[in-house]
Amino acid sequence: MKNFTQIGAAGYIAPRHMKAIKETGNNLVAAFDPNDSVGIIDSYFPDADFFTEFERFDRHIDKLRRRGQGVDYVAICSPNYLHDAHIRFALRSQAHAICEKPLVLNPWNVDALAEIEAESDTRIYNILQLRLHPAIRALREKVAAAPKDKIFDVDLTYLTSRGHWYHASWKGDVQKSGGVATNIGVHFYDMLGWVFGPVKHSVVHIHDADVAAGYLEYDRARVRWFLSINADYLPEQAKAAGKRTYRSIMIGDEELEFSEGFTDLHTVSYQDILSGGGFGLEEARACIETVFNIRQARPVGLTGDYHPFCARVKGR
Template structure:
C-alpha cells in the first residue's frame, strides 16, 4: 500500500504535533513557512524539504494527500483554499477561520475540487468529555437544564507579539484560546438561540485589539440556560477550563486546566468512569489544550475513506466560527 503524502504549511509550535503524526502515518513531502529558519528547523527535524512559499511547495510536490494548515488564524482561509486548489485534502488547525463568510469560501473550494476539508477539534477526544458525550446520547442524565463553561487561562503580555493580539490575524480570545471549548459546548448541547453579556480588556490594553475578559449568558435551542465566562488574566499560569452540567437525573463537573478531570458527579443511574488525565500542549512559557493530535489523525484517516465516521468536518468548524462571530457582534467591547 502506498504511503500517504503530507505537507505542512506554517512551521510554528503546533506544527510539531502535526509533523509527529504525519511521519507516523505516512511521509512528509514538504513543510512551508515564510520565516526561513522555522521551515528549515522543522524540515531538518523530520528529514524533509523546506519551502518558503506555498506556490513553490505545490509546484514542486505533486499528489499531496493531506495538507495541514498551521498558520495564523487570519490566514487559514487563504492557505486552505490554495491547498484545495492544488488538489490536496486539508486538515485545518483551529479556528477554521475568523469569519463565517471566509469559512464558507473554504467549504466551496473543497466542493469545487472534490476534496475533503477537516478541522482540528482535539478537545472532543478528552476522555472525560467523551464519556460525558456518551451518557448524554444515552439520555442517562435525563432532561438537561443548565450548564456553566468557565475558561480561565493566563497569557502574559509577552505572549502577544507578531500576529497575536491583532483583529486581522488573531481574531480574538475566543478564537485563539478557547474555540476548542466553544466547539465542545456545541457538540454536547446543540445550537445557541440567544446571547447577552459583557466584554472588556482589563489588563492587555496596550498589546491586544480585543477583550481579555468576557461573560455571556446563553439560551440554547433545546431550552437549556448556559453561562460562558472567559479570561486570559489568571495569575502566572492557567487556572481551569471547567464545565458544570445540571440535568434531571444527574449533575457533573469536569474541570482541570483544560477540561481533563471529573471533579464532581452525582447521577441516578450511571457513573463516568475509565478516565485518565492526559498531558497539555506545552509551548514553554504557556500551555494549551490537551494534546490529542494522535486521536485527530487516527480518526481523520478513517474519515478519509468513510463519510459516516464521526470526525470533525467543515460544518463543525463553521458552527464554531459563526457562534464566536455572533458573540462578538452581539456583545460590544466596552
Template structure:
C-alpha cells in the first residue's frame, strides 16, 4: 500500500511537494487558512481540503506523513502538532527560525517515535555530492578555507502583501533565501565555533524588517576558516550561488546561479568528470530558487519508511543550520 500524505500550507512550494508525493504515494489531504488555495491544490490531486490543521489531523487518521510547507515561523508549532498526532513529518527549510524551536521539534519526534525529515535539497546537486564524497574520503586533505557567495535578486514585489520580509514569519534573509547554502557549510566542514559579521538593508528599507546584505567571517571547530557574502540585491536577476574550497591537496569551486556547476577544479591525482545533469531550479514566476531536488528528498523518505533506509537530513542537522544562522545574526553588527 502506498504512503498517504497531507500538506500544510498551499503556497508555491506546496505544488512541488504535491507533484513528487503523487509519484511516490497518495496525497489525501491539504490544509491552508486561505480556503481558495487549499481547494485549488486539493482539486488538482484529488485530495480533501481543510482550513484548520487540528481538524485535518483529527479526521485524517490514515495520513502517515505530513509535509510542512507553511511560512517559516509556523514550522515548529505545526510540526509538533503533526508529530503529537503520530504522523511522520517532512519540513521545508528552514526547520524553524530559532534553535529552541528546533529542539522542541526534535523532542516531539522522539516522544512520538516518529521520523522528522528536513528538506535540504542542495545536498543532492551533482557537483556538491561529488565534492562531498572527495572531502569525506580525505582526497582534498586538510581544508584550509572556504568561501560561500550568495548573490541573488529579490525585488520589492516579491515581498509585497506577504509574510516574506517579516521578522515573525520569515526570520531573515539567511533563513528564507540561503539556509540551503548554510546547511552545506555544516554538512561539508562541520560546526562553527566563532562568527563576526556585518549586515545592512540597502535596497529594501520600508519593505522588509531585516537585512538584505551580509558579510560574515567564520572559524570552524576543525580550524577551517570561512567567509560568506550574501545579498538579494543582485541587479535585476540572480547572479551566483557558489562555494569555493581551498584544501591541502586541491582547490574546487562549485558555482552557477545555485551551486549547479563545477566551475573550477585542481586536485592532486583526481579529476571530477562525467557528472550527471542536475535538475532545473525551482521557478516561482518572477524569481528563481535553488535546484529542484525534491524528487531525491521524497525518494529518501520512502526508503527510510519502507526499507530501513538512512535519513538524508534529520532533525539534528536541521537544527545545526539554524544554530549557525542564529550565531551569525547574534554576532552581526547592523550598519
C-alpha cells in the first residue's frame, strides 16, 4: 500500500482521484484545499488529515517524511496555474507527482521541470486518460495500419455547458486557466496528436471567453475543432433532450463512439502509473505546445476551412 496526499480536494475532478487511490488499494493520508467544502473525503478516506493553509500542510508532510512515514505520491488537482509549483512541492517532498491536465501552461515550464526531475529520484506523471480509452486506442491502431499517405478528415465538437460561476472562478481567468481551449480542450489535443502525429499547421478562427474554434493540420489528419461552455451553441437535438453536454468526433463520415467508459479512466490511469507505466513530461509536451500556440494566435474569423458550428456564434 502506497501513501498519497492530494492538493485540491473541493473541485470537480478531485473525487476521481480519491476514487482511483481507493480502488488501487492505497491510502490518502492528508489533503489540502483552501476551500473547506470537502465532505466528499468521508466517502473515501474519513481518517485523512485535512488542511486549508498550505504552510501547515507543508509542515505536516515534512514531519511525516522525517518520521519515515513520508508520502509516496502527491495527486495534484489544483488550478492550472498552480500545477508547476505543486509539482515542485511533490518532488521536494521526495514523492512522485500525479498531475491533472494541463500539466503546466507554458512549454518552457516543461523544460524547467525536466531539470528538477533529473535531479530527483521521483517522477512527474500527467493524467492523459484518453490514451487509455479502448475506442481511442483502436483508432490509433486503425490510423497506423492505414496507407501512409492517407490523411483523415476530422471534426471535433465538444460543448460542456457552464453557468455564470465559471467566469467568476479561476477558470474564467485566462492567466490562471489558459482559457477555454486549454481548460476543456487540452486532453483532446493530446489525443489527436497521439493518434495522428505532430501538428504541422494551426489556425484559430474564434477565441472568446466562452468559445474557441480553429483548424489543426496533423501529420495524418485535417481537424476542424469547436469547443464551448455556452449552452446556446448546443445542437437542437441536445437541447430538446435536456442535455447540457455534447461530444462528437467525426472521422470522414463515421462517428467515433467513445461516450462510454470515461468515469473509470482515472482509476485505469493510476493502475498504469503504479504498474510502471504512466505518461511523463515528454508525453505531455506536444499538447501543451498546441494550446499555448492557440492562446497566442490571432483569430482570423470565419475564413478558410472552419468548423460548421462557428456559424452558431453570435456576431459571426
